[in-house]
Structure formats: structure tokens, C-alpha cells
Amino acid sequence: MIPTVILILLIAAWAAFVIIRKVRRARRGIYCDCCDGSCDCCRPKKEKEE
Amino acid sequence: MENNETERRELRVAFIGNPNCGKTTLFNAYTGANLKVANWPGVTVEKKEGSYKFQGQEFKLIDLPGIYSLTSYTMEERVSRMCILSDEVDVIVDVADASALERNLYLTLQLIELGKPVVMALNMMDIVEERGMEIDLHRMQEMLGIPVIPVSARKKTGLEQLMHAVLHHRDASARHRIEHHHKVGENAQLHAEYALVYSDGIEEEIARLENVFEDRYPDMTNRRWHAIKYLENDSDVMGEFPVESFDPESFESRMINEKYDFIEEVIAEVLVNRDEKSAMTDRIDRVLTHRIWGVPVFLGIMALVFALTFTVGDWLKGYFEAALEVFSDGVSGLLSAVGAGELITSLLVDGIIAGVGGILTFLPNIVILFIALAVLEDSGYMSRVAYVMDGLMGKIGLSGRAFIPMLLGFGCTVPAVMASRALEDKRDRLRTMFVTPFMSCSARLPVYVLLSQMFFGKWAGIAAFSMYVIGLFMAILVALIVSKCSKKYEEHTLLIELPEYKTPNPHTIFIYVWDKVKDYLTKAGTTIFLASIVLWFLLNFNQHGLVSDMGESFAAGIAKFLVPVMKPTGLGYWQIIVALISGIAAKEVVVSSMSVLYGVANISSAEGMAALSGALGSVGFTAVNAYAMMIFVLLYIPCVATLATIKRESGSVKFMLGTMAMQLLTAWIMSALVFNIASLIF
Structure with a gap:
């Protein structure tokens, strides 16, 4: 029972992390998994000019 | 002025140069992580700013777009010119590729004419040395009247010397003594003041205009530059400073020729052991950019790439499969030993490990593909591909530059769609975004590898390669149809740099x-x-809870509705439909799904493939169905990341939905055609 619960919690935690990461990145305009937003393939939203 | 200069806390330096001269590498060498990326106001041209400190002086560095000249034909040129002329820039660093001096000096001369402080950073000096050439830097400084600092952005040499020169030449009046060896005409005094002095007739016109500007626009700075631009028929200058009484004949082509004459003079004097454009590059280009043979050669090279992907990649894949099998068995054993429940074991082993592990075994194939693409890119060949395809692009109503984003689609569709930003015309951008998803991205490769190896034996490589050819063909066909339906078509010219061929750098x-x-x-x-995980859940549960037969699960229920729709395409199997639907998350998930759907742990292993092809064969799924499925995967809806990127780049949900609908329809039609025709033949 305990190993099952631990495994379920671990899987759920990782899945939650992945979902939150995706949502936060999507809000910044990054839709792919690969980059941190500074590469050519996807960039964060345009910054306003000062 | 000097007091203001010294008092200013921040010195603003703009980096400018031809594309591929190493400008951004140099910029990054100074700024490192201290940079901010944005867009110039109102345009899609990127603006990079960074900070740097040297000898107690703060610098604000601006990386301008790569341009070949300072005319105002393209958005990049206009943006660069506006920035340099504004108060935003104190000193210009002209980054020039020392190994292609002739081409780079044109921009240099235009920058010098601007009248602002210019320092030349002569980059790629290591390549010059490799070729046995030498550049007389001292003579170059004398001829151009600006400091010339040798740097290597890649090796990070000369960086401090460059900033030292920037710091000490920020006053425009502190120029180098100019010394020429050519004959001077009537305007001898100009030769002491300006690097480039035009022929007497042109200089007279310049002087005349300068007098007019002095009367008309007394606040104008750098009248000479404005006069030069006026004579070159520069619309921006003529619009901003109209001179009604003056109707000049355009001297543009004469002035361009005289600039190039001067460049030849500089090259002749400063370049020692001059390397005439590499004969090797020319010989290779005669074949690779041949009017007729260029495209077949490109297809042949891509065929070779895929042959390598399948042979070398498969050999390495065997090791990954073995490792996955060991890992899967190990986890299964461990879970059993600790008394983990059946459900969690199923989730972990049949769901996650089968799904994720199945994808990881294709890593060798992916690596080989990308090594090949990187070699082609770094060697200089990819620029030739864009050039070779330019003519074809033009015939189908796309700009020649549209093939460059399409080429990126072989790797991933997301950056390919993003790269369509380089196209200035909005219609071109939308058309390119519309067809780019047809270029088969690397995420689809596992699907092709799996199906072709299962059903096509020794023809597996050819079957997979044909997907890339079909994708290219469909992109061209759809673009042609769209262009015929469009009312207006404008001709575009492609200006692309063909760098010299070089041995690909292993580090790069x-x-x-x-x-x-x-x-x-x-x-x-x-x-x-x-x-x-989602798929495992949908396949093992329905509204009543856990199911023993996947055919009664949520996923099966949804997919079975679509079976009649997909039957004509040869894909009327609920498991295949579930796999295709799951591929919208990411194309690799099609393979993961099949692994989960058919309960095959190590799907890419020989045993796994045998089990899967047995399961498929038992329901009448043959090689013809497999090929139809490959075509469907090639052409149908792109992944979520691509859809989101299309929506953002086009600014329209309708356009994104239209792209989805078009691709789904195309995939259905083509799969149905191929399946039905092939079924008659085989």
C-alpha cells in the first residue's frame, strides 16, 4: 500500500510540475518544450519600448 | 561638446555589419547574459541591447540587424539607419568579415559617410590567416581614416583593444590621417578630409546641394551625407528635405560604381596574398547550384541523409532497446517485490515506461538526422539549397526567402513558422506559415521508422525518405493552388549570401x-x-471504472465514432485513430500510443515490432495501410506547439483553424487516394 501511495504521489507531483511549467511558459508566449525563451524558435512576449 | 562627452555616464555603441560577419557573436562576447531582446517599435525586426563595462566606462551596446547597405529598401536597413542617425548611438562599430573584405567594405564606406565616429572590427582574422592571406591594417586605417582593430569573436581575441579604440575615438573629429596614393582631380582638399571622394562631376553636384541645404536647412548636420543621399535618389532624405528647384539626375549607379572602384583600390593595397574567390567553392557551386541539376542533387543528398539515419541509427538503436528492456523488467520486478498495486505497476510500466521509453529508443535516429543537417548547414550547403529553390518558389507564388523557413521545418515546425517573420510581405508570411507544416519535422521520424521497418523491410529507408519528398511536393502544390486563387502576385528578388564552403566545425x-x-x-x-499518463487513463477506464478490455475504454468509445470516417483511408481502426489523435500533443506520441494501445513494452525492438505487426496483421492492417498512415501522419494537423505558434504569428485564430482544417482534409484525401490506388495494385 505504502509504495503504491508514494509512487502515485511522485507521478502526480511530476505531472503537476509539467502542467504548471507548460501553463507558465504559454503565458510568456513559449509554446515548445525545448528552450528558455531566449533562443530563436520562440521568444517571450515583446517588451514595451522604454 | 567634449565636456558633455566625458560627463556622459554611458557610451552608446551600435554593432553593425553584413549578415554572417560574426557581429552577434562579437556582441554576445561582450554582453554575455546581460542582454535584453525586444522588437523595434512597429516592426518585426529584433532589437538587442546589452551592457558592458571597460576601464570604468559604462557602455550600452546595441546589436543592429545584419545589412549589406544603408539604403532604405528593407525594413532592417531603415531601422539600422534610423538608429545610427539618432542620438541613440555615439559610436558605430562596423563588424567586417576579414575573409570577405570586398563585400563588407561597401557598408563601411556608407557608415564613414554618415560622419559619426566609426571603428572597424575586422573579424574572422583566423580564417584569413588559415588561407595564407595578410591584411595591412596600418594601410587600411590610412585609406579609410578610421581605426581598424583585428578581432576574433569566436576565439574572443581583440575585444579589449576594440573597446579601447571605441573609447578613444568617440569624438568624430579625432580621425586618422587619410593618405591616398591615387591621382586627385580638382578636389584635392577633399581627399585629405574624406576617405571616399567621388569624381569631379559628382563632387560639384554635392557641393551645390550642400550650399542649397545651408540656405534652406541651416540646422542640418552632415550636409555632405544628405547631399550624397539626395543624389542617390534616396526617398527618405528627399522626402524629409525637399528641394523644389533642384531636380537631380540620379547619380546612384555611378556613385555605387565609384564606391566599388575605391574598394578595389583598398583591397589591392591592403590585402597581401589575395585569395581569389576560392576556386574550390566555385567548382562545387557549378554542380550544386546548377539550374537543372541543383534540385536533383539536393534530393540525392537528403536521400543519403536518410540512408545514414536508418543504417547507423538502427545499429545504435539496438543498444537503447536492450537498455529499455532491462529497465522495464527491472522496474516491474522491483514494484512486484515492494508489493506495489497492479494498477500502479500498469501505469508505470505499460503507460509511462512504454510510452516515454518507446520514444527514447529513437534517439539515435534523431541524432544522426541532426548531425547530418548540422553538417550541411555548417559546410555552407544549406544557403545553396535556398538559392536553388528560389526559382521554383517564385513560380509557385512564394518569395524565394520562403524556402529558408520551410527548410527549418525539417527539424521542427515551430522555428520554421517563426522564421517566416523574415518575410516582409504579410501575404507571403501567411502563405509560408500555411505550407510549412507539410515539411516533415523530426518528430514524425519515429513514426516513419517504426512503420517502415515493420512493413517495408529493405525498402524501409526509401519508404521513409518518400515522406519528405511527398511533404515537399504537397507544400509546393498547396502553395501553387493558393497563389492561383490570390488576386495579386508581386515579384520578389532573393538576396542571399552564399558563404564559401568550409569543413564543418565539430564543436559547432x-x-x-x-x-x-x-x-x-x-x-x-x-x-x-x-x-x-492521459492515454493510459483513457485506455484503461470508462464511466464504470477500470476496464479489462481496452475496447470498452473512454478512448475506444471516442475513436469508434470516427472509424467509418477513416475507413476509406485504410485507417479505420480505433487504436490507430486514438494514436493519431494523441499525436496532436506531439507527433512522437503516435509511437508511444501504439506502444500503450497494443501493450508492447519495447516497441522498436525486433520482438516489439514483431508483436505489433502481428497484432496489426491479424486485423488486416498491411503495408498499404502502413504507408497510408505514414502519409496521414505527414500531412495532418501539426502539434499543439505549432498551432499555438501559427496563431501567435498570424494574429488570427481563424487562420490557425483554417490551417488545421486544410491539413486534415489534405491528409484524408491523400491517404485515401494512396490507400485505394495501392490496394488495386498490390
Whole structure:
């Protein structure tokens, strides 16, 4: 029972992390998994000019 | 002025130069992580700013777009010119490729004419040395009247000397003594003041205009530059400073020729052991950019790439499969030993490990593909491909530059769609975004590898390669149809640099491939991981709870509705439909799904493939169905990341939905055609 619960919690935690990461990145305009937003393939939203 | 200069806390330096001269590498060498990326107001041209400190002086560095000249034909040129002329820039660093001096000096001369302080950073000096050439820097400084600092952005040499020169030449009046050896005409005094002095007739016109400007626009700075631009028929200058009484004949082509004459003079004097444009490059280009043979050669090279992907990649894949099998058995054993429940074991082993692990075994094929693409890119060949395809692009109503984003689509559709930003015309951008998803991205490769190896034996490589050819063909066909339906078509010219061929740098290739491997692993651990869990759930549960037969699950219920629709395409199997639907998350998930759907742990192993082809064969799924499925995967809806990018770049949900609908329809029609025709033949 305990190993099952631990495994379920671990899987759920990782899945939650992945979902939150995706949502936060999507809000910044990054839709792919690969980059941190500074590469050519996807960039964060345009910054306003000062 | 000098007091103001010294008092200013921040010195603003703009980096400008031709594309591929190493400007951004040099800029990054100074700024490192201290940079901000944005867009110039109102345009899609990128603006990079960074900070740097040297000898107690703060610098604000601006990386301007790569341009060949300072006319105002393109958005990049206009943006660069506006920036340099404004108060935003105190000193210009002209980054020039020392190995292609002739081409780079044109911009240099235009920058010098601007009248602002210019320092030349002569980059890629290491390549010059490799070719046995030498550049007389001292003479070059005398002829151009500006400091010339040798640097190597890649090796990070000369960086401090460059900033030292910038710091000490920020006053425009502090110029180098100019010394020419050519004959001077009537305007001898000008030769002491300006690097480039035009012929007497042109100089007279310049002087005349300068007098007019002095009367008309007394606040104008750098009247000479404005006069030069006026004579070149520069619309921006003529619009801003109209001179009604003055109707000049355009001296543009004469002035361009005289600039190039001067450049020849500089090259003749400063370049020692001058390397006439590499004969080797010319010989190779005669074949690779041949009017007729260029395209077949490109297809042949891509065929070779895929042959390598299948042979070398498969050999390495065997080791990954073995490792996965060991891992899967190990986890299964461990879970059993600790008394973990059946459900959690099923989720972990049949869901996550089968799904994610199945994808990871294709890593060798992906690595080989990207190594090949990196070699082609770094050698200089990819520029030739864009050039070769330019003529074809033009015939189908696309700008020649549209093939460059399409080419990126062989790697990933997301950056390919992003790259369509380089096209200035909005219609071109939308058309390119519309067809780019047809270019088969690397995420689809596992699907092709799996199906072709299962059903096509020794023809597996050809079957997979044909997907890339079909994708290219469909992109061209759809573009042609769209262009015929469009009312207006404008001709575009392609200006593209063809760098000299060089031996690919192993370090560059390693960095490129390692980035792709990291992307792949990240995707496996995130999107594919999530998709595997969702899929496992949908396949093992229905409204009543856990099911013993997947055919009664949620996923099966949804998919069975679509079976009659997909039957004409040869894909009327609920399991295949579930796999295709799951591929919208990421194309690799099609393979993961099949692994989960058919309960095959190590799907890419010989045993796994035998089990899967047995399961498929028992329901009448043959090689013809497999080929139809490959075509469907090639052409149908792109992944979520691509859809989101299309929506953002086009600014329209309607356009994104239209792209989805068009692709789904195309996939259905083509799969149905191929399936039905092939079924008659085989």
C-alpha cells in the first residue's frame, strides 16, 4: 500500500510540475518544450519600448 | 561638446555589419547574459541591447540587424539607419568579415559617410590567416581614416583593444590621417578630409546641394551625407528635405560604381596574398547550384541523409532497446517485490515506461538526422539549397526567402513558422506559415521508422525518405493552388549570401546536436510523459471504472465514432485513430500510443515490432495501410506547439483553424487516394 501511495504521489507531483511549467511558459508566449525563451524558435512576449 | 562627452555616464555603441560577419557573436562576447531582446517599435525586426563595462566606462551596446547597405529598401536597413542617425548611438562599430573584405567594405564606406565616429572590427582574422592571406591594417586605417582593430569573436581575441579604440575615438573629429596614393582631380582638399571622394562631376553636384541645404536647412548636420543621399535618389532624405528647384539626375549607379572602384583600390593595397574567390567553392557551386541539376542533387543528398539515419541509427538503436528492456523488467520486478498495486505497476510500466521509453529508443535516429543537417548547414550547403529553390518558389507564388523557413521545418515546425517573420510581405508570411507544416519535422521520424521497418523491410529507408519528398511536393502544390486563387502576385528578388564552403566545425556540430538532444529529452520528460499518463487513463477506464478490455475504454468509445470516417483511408481502426489523435500533443506520441494501445513494452525492438505487426496483421492492417498512415501522419494537423505558434504569428485564430482544417482534409484525401490506388495494385 505504502509504495503504491508514494509512487502515485511522485507521478502526480511530476505531472503537476509539467502542467504548471507548460501553463507558465504559454503565458510568456513559449509554446515548445525545448528552450528558455531566449533562443530563436520562440521568444517571450515583446517588451514595451522604454 | 567634449565636456558633455566625458560627463556622459554611458557610451552608446551600435554593432553593425553584413549578415554572417560574426557581429552577434562579437556582441554576445561582450554582453554575455546581460542582454535584453525586444522588437523595434512597429516592426518585426529584433532589437538587442546589452551592457558592458571597460576601464570604468559604462557602455550600452546595441546589436543592429545584419545589412549589406544603408539604403532604405528593407525594413532592417531603415531601422539600422534610423538608429545610427539618432542620438541613440555615439559610436558605430562596423563588424567586417576579414575573409570577405570586398563585400563588407561597401557598408563601411556608407557608415564613414554618415560622419559619426566609426571603428572597424575586422573579424574572422583566423580564417584569413588559415588561407595564407595578410591584411595591412596600418594601410587600411590610412585609406579609410578610421581605426581598424583585428578581432576574433569566436576565439574572443581583440575585444579589449576594440573597446579601447571605441573609447578613444568617440569624438568624430579625432580621425586618422587619410593618405591616398591615387591621382586627385580638382578636389584635392577633399581627399585629405574624406576617405571616399567621388569624381569631379559628382563632387560639384554635392557641393551645390550642400550650399542649397545651408540656405534652406541651416540646422542640418552632415550636409555632405544628405547631399550624397539626395543624389542617390534616396526617398527618405528627399522626402524629409525637399528641394523644389533642384531636380537631380540620379547619380546612384555611378556613385555605387565609384564606391566599388575605391574598394578595389583598398583591397589591392591592403590585402597581401589575395585569395581569389576560392576556386574550390566555385567548382562545387557549378554542380550544386546548377539550374537543372541543383534540385536533383539536393534530393540525392537528403536521400543519403536518410540512408545514414536508418543504417547507423538502427545499429545504435539496438543498444537503447536492450537498455529499455532491462529497465522495464527491472522496474516491474522491483514494484512486484515492494508489493506495489497492479494498477500502479500498469501505469508505470505499460503507460509511462512504454510510452516515454518507446520514444527514447529513437534517439539515435534523431541524432544522426541532426548531425547530418548540422553538417550541411555548417559546410555552407544549406544557403545553396535556398538559392536553388528560389526559382521554383517564385513560380509557385512564394518569395524565394520562403524556402529558408520551410527548410527549418525539417527539424521542427515551430522555428520554421517563426522564421517566416523574415518575410516582409504579410501575404507571403501567411502563405509560408500555411505550407510549412507539410515539411516533415523530426518528430514524425519515429513514426516513419517504426512503420517502415515493420512493413517495408529493405525498402524501409526509401519508404521513409518518400515522406519528405511527398511533404515537399504537397507544400509546393498547396502553395501553387493558393497563389492561383490570390488576386495579386508581386515579384520578389532573393538576396542571399552564399558563404564559401568550409569543413564543418565539430564543436559547432556538437553544440547544435546536443541542443536538439536536450530538446528531445525535455519533450520526452514533459509532453510525452503527460500524454502517456492521459492515454493510459483513457485506455484503461470508462464511466464504470477500470476496464479489462481496452475496447470498452473512454478512448475506444471516442475513436469508434470516427472509424467509418477513416475507413476509406485504410485507417479505420480505433487504436490507430486514438494514436493519431494523441499525436496532436506531439507527433512522437503516435509511437508511444501504439506502444500503450497494443501493450508492447519495447516497441522498436525486433520482438516489439514483431508483436505489433502481428497484432496489426491479424486485423488486416498491411503495408498499404502502413504507408497510408505514414502519409496521414505527414500531412495532418501539426502539434499543439505549432498551432499555438501559427496563431501567435498570424494574429488570427481563424487562420490557425483554417490551417488545421486544410491539413486534415489534405491528409484524408491523400491517404485515401494512396490507400485505394495501392490496394488495386498490390
